Amino acid sequence: MLNQKYLLLVTAFSCVVYAAAVQSEDVPLDTTGSSGHQAPDTQQRQYTFTWNFNDSSDLKPRGGTSKGVPVTLDKAPSEAWLKLQEPNLSHLERDRRAILAMAGQYKVSFDFIEVAGFTENYQPKAPYQSWATEKVYVLEDKKDFISLQHILVMQTMNKDGTKNPPMVTKHWRQDWQYQPKQVLTYKGYNTWLAKPVPTNEQKGTWSQTVYQVDDSPRYGGVAAWQHFGNYSNWNSAEAWRPLPRREYTVRNDYQVLLGNNRHIILPTGWVHEQQNNKVILDANAKPDVKAPVIAREMGFDRYERIKDYDFGLGDTYLKNTEPFWREVRKQWTNLSQLNKPIHLRASADKDGLYLSPFNYAQDLNEGKQKTEVEIASFAAQAVKGYLAETSTNAGSNTY
Secondary structure, X not given: OOOHHHHHHHHHHHOOOOOOOOOOOOXXXXXXXXXXXXXXXXOOOOOOOOOOOOOOOOOOOEEOOOEEOOOEEOOOOOHHHHHHOOOOOOHHHHHHHHHHOOOEEEEEEEEEEXXXXXXXXXXXXXOEEEEEEEEEEEEEEEOOEEEEEEEEEEOEEOOOOOEOOOEEEEEEEEEEEEOOOEEEEEOOOOEEEEEEOOHHHOOOOEEXXXXXXXXXXXXXXXXXXXXXXXXXXXXXXXXXXXXXXXXXXXXXXXXEEEEEEEEEEEOOEEEEEEEEEEEOEOOOOOEOOOOOEEEEEEEEEEEEEXXXXXXXXXXXXXXXXXXXXXXXXXXXXXXXXXXXXXXXOOOOOOOOOOHHHHHHHHHHHOOOOOOHHHHHHHHHXXXXXXXXXXXXXXXXXXX
């Protein structure tokens, strides 16, 4: 049984903007009770961007209003940035260094705002803002493959200035494959499928596949890195992704995000931009014929390097739990290579499928001893528990 303390930790911090991602993509859940829409208040309205003259709309942001302990920004260009700027690198090596430059210790800010609506009498919903302190670890670094694991270590402060104990949780993961032969895509209604990448679209490109906090799939995309002097970025084509926590906790009027994401490397960190359409699906996982898109959203996540922050709990968690999560990753990889859809029986986050593997990982983190055989067996059973016994209504789809 999941202990109460850890259940609170998982609920508050681990079930993020499932890329999540991004993925982050995935954003820490507000723990202050202010995640609902706010009443209009012109005195407190903080947002004007894109809605300067819309006085009737409610644009006070929702999301995390907790306050973190002070952090120190690292304002010097990072070693990874300097390595990225070295002359005479092959294109492949410069790509690799751009990806590896995302590893490190960060203060992260998350901002999402609807910028256009396509329904009658549309009114923009409250924007979303949140924050995190996060470390990005390099799990694997091969010539043509890099895996980055995000882990949150967050410590908040009370109004009286006292500090709460730090909390740690595994966050999203991003895998990068050079010249990929396939990419994992979301098909709607908790269904994913590995889609072949045409041969003429493989050369010089990288796939980024984003996984949720429990290593279940989220979305993938393919693009080439672009390098212009001191500027490097990767910008995916539009792809489907499931609703993140910041949306499904307050929305039920659409079923999928259709968007692209761009990663831009900076001297002191990186940024993750998103452009998302909020799409209604019919019962066959096709975009609604008459009114497929209800709104368009912009997202901007900023990763700013910090120093002298204690990520020791994250280091320990990764060391203690990596044997288990490695086996979990193997299970999902094997499923993605079977050339058939992966159907989940429910949403991993929304319906609590993540609780079993997170509970097991926490036992390992607290020192419970398990053999390699026991760990592999539990990982196989845990992933099997996610899967639907029969296929869902999500078939092949295009948009």
